[in-house]
Amino acid sequence: EIVRWNIKVSKDTDLTLRTFLGARGAKKGDLSKFIEEAVRWHVLHRTVQDIRERNANTDPDELQRIIDETVSEVRAERHRKGRAGKA
CATH class of the missing domain: 1.20.5 (Single alpha-helices involved in coiled-coils or other helix-helix interfaces)
Structure with a gap:
């Protein structure tokens, strides 16, 4: 199921990301895919950090x-x- 997000980012971030995706031949929907992948990686990274901190001792x-x-x-x-x- 797809959920629509309304997000705000700086013009610099928008330009940087669109340039990055454009240089790789991005197609319609690639911005959404990029954001979803970035969120998943960030959540995984934070989860790993939390587990490491919890098990540090x-x-x-x-x-x-x-x-x-x-x-x-x-x-x-x-x-x-x-x-x-x-x-």
Whole structure:
């Protein structure tokens, strides 16, 4: 589902972005795609920063154990779902 945003940016930002996109042969809709991708990357970056800050005082060995355990659980779940889809 598409949601329409009304945003305001400086003329300099507008010109810089439109020049950037134009130099790459941008088509209609590419401005929206660029903004959506930029927002997703920024949210991911901030999420990673928050997690790093939250775990800054965690014992590295304990943190690795938690990561390994979680990765194993996810892989096992995917493996189960893969087998169920083939049955």
